[in-house]
Amino acid sequence: EAATGGALLIQPFVEERKGTLPVFVQTARALSDAGIAALLFDFSGCGDSDGDFASTEPSAFDGECAAALDWLAAALPGLPLFVIGARSGALLAARLAETRRDIAASALWSPVSGADLIRQLLQRRMVNDMVAYGKARESRAELEARLRQGQTVDLDGYPVSGAFYAWLQELRPRPLAAPALVFSGGHDEKTAAAFCVGGHAALSDLRYPPFWNTVGHVDTRELAAATVAWLRAHAQVRPCAPRLPP
Numbered sequence: 001e002a003a004t005g006g007a008l009l010i011q012p013f014v015e016e017r018k019g020t021l022p023v024f025v026q027t028a029r030a031l032s033d034a035g036i037a038a039l040l041f042d043f044s045g046c047g048d049s050d051g052d053f054a055s056t057e058p059s060a061f062d063g064e065c066a067a068a069l070d071w072l073a074a075a076l077p078g079l080p081l082f083v084i085g086a087r088s089g090a091l092l093a094a095r096l097a098e099t100r101r102d103i104a105a106s107a108l109w110s111p112v113s114g115a116d117l118i119r120q121l122l123q124r125r126m127v128n129d130m131v132a133y134g135k136a137r138e139s140r141a142e143l144e145a146r147l148r149q150g151q152t153v154d155l156d157g158y159p160v161s162g163a164f165y166a167w168l169q170e171l172r173p174r175p176l177a178a179p180a181l182v183f184s185g186g187h188d189e190k191t192a193a194a195f196c197v198g199g200h201a202a203l204s205d206l207r208y209p210p211f212w213n214t215v216g217h218v219d220t221r222e223l224a225a226a227t228v229a230w231l232r233a234h235a236q237v238r239p240c241a242p243r244l245p246p
Contacts, residue, residue, distance in 0.1 A: 114168030
């Protein structure tokens with residue numbers, strides 16, 4: 001069928017990937033109804049992709065985002081490209097938008113810095129230990145010391161490597177020069193606002209529950225609709241047929 005643009009959807013890491021999957025699917029369907037093709041992929045060592053997450057070199061994740069966008073560009077030659085990212089995926093979406101001039105617009109959902117993400121994962125590990133054992137088996141300081149030493153630590157059922165921990169420390173927001181709509185949803189507003197300082201990004205006032213902590217039990221229709229409306233404003237007026245590669 002004809003299309004007016006293509007959107008790359010970038011998921012977050014660890015347990016938040018499962019929580020964000022329903023809204024990504026919901027948004028992909030809404031994009032399709034609006035004539036915008038959507039591509040959702042799994043990083044190496046995540047979801048249905050090959051590899052082991054703990055042994056995957058984190059520096060490859062940016063390259064995988066770029067490779068997915070290349071695939072979309074080949075499928076939709078000449079059409080505007082968009083990128084949507086949630087939580088840590090929003091940080092990767094922003095970095096991609098800053099390096100790729102073929103991205104017409106982006107939407108960032110509840111962006112979280114890498115340092116805040118690891119802090120939240122460590123807190124969740126403490127809570128899970130208290131529930132299971134009545135006390136924390138290791139303190140947060142001890143867990144972080146192991147990660148800084150390059151060891152792998154189980155956080156909420158995910159093997160987080162020292163390399164991934166170090167990579168997350170460098171994952172932080174920067175002002176965006178490319179058109180973007182940033183949704184904080186009322187969560188971590190400081191990180192969301194950091195993208196909008198002196199740049200071309202705008203901050204949405206839409207509020208929504210923390211959908212990344214649940215699995216399909218919250219209403220995200222307004223988020224999906226606002227995202228699609230934002231991207232449609234940057235889509236091509238005259239649709240054309242996509243050319244899907246293998």
